[in-house]
Amino acid sequence: MDVPMYILAIRENTLYCLNRDANIIEVDIDPTEYRFHLKGYPEVALHFVTDQKTCFGFAFECRNIDIALEAAKEIDDKAVWESLAQAALLQGNHQIVEYSYQRTKNFDKLVFLYFITGMLKIFNKFCDVCQVSEIGKDVIGLRINTVQSGR
Structure with a gap:
């Protein structure tokens, strides 16, 4: 959104907001994603997400490295690549660790990875x-x- 909006309420599939001119704005939303996440099912919510940063967060939370990798490619941010590398390293997925280190040009960790593997x-x-x-x-x-x- 280009202008700040303040949330007033959520009813069914409608988000009610107030803009700076004190006008009430109605925004249609799909509550499926956050409802699954709130109930403790991020792996289900992951399939309803369209925003890549949210997708990465859910995939990271579910430890789904493959989906996190696809989201990281779309986001292409150094912090995301570093998080992915760390998660992949904990899972023993050296290919994704290597790819992440290459994307961030983290040569010291990359050469050490080659050495220890x-x-x-x-x-x-x-x-x-x-x-x-x-x-x-x-x-x-x-x-x-x-x-x-x-x-």
Whole structure:
């Protein structure tokens, strides 16, 4: 909405608001989503949501990483990608963690992910590419320690 509106009441499928000119505005709403959510069924409410931020929130709450990923692609916000990466990491979904780190250009976490998941070919390739860049200093230190320890 472009102008501030103050909620007066909700009756059935109608939201009654007051604008700054003291005019009552009626807005038709679909209460299905919030009714399921209020009753403790966010996984059902998730299927009625059209707003991607709300969809991400419900998917995150339900731990539905796949739907959260699709919503994150639509939203494309750094904070959303970081939240998704953390949730996917807790679920052990390394592909989504990797994708999220790539989207946020979080190279230090990305290279560490490659290292701890045993993707050493990608890790070494990443280190070679990063040698010239600013982040290469930390990555090279990790690589040198890895080589010295015989891994």
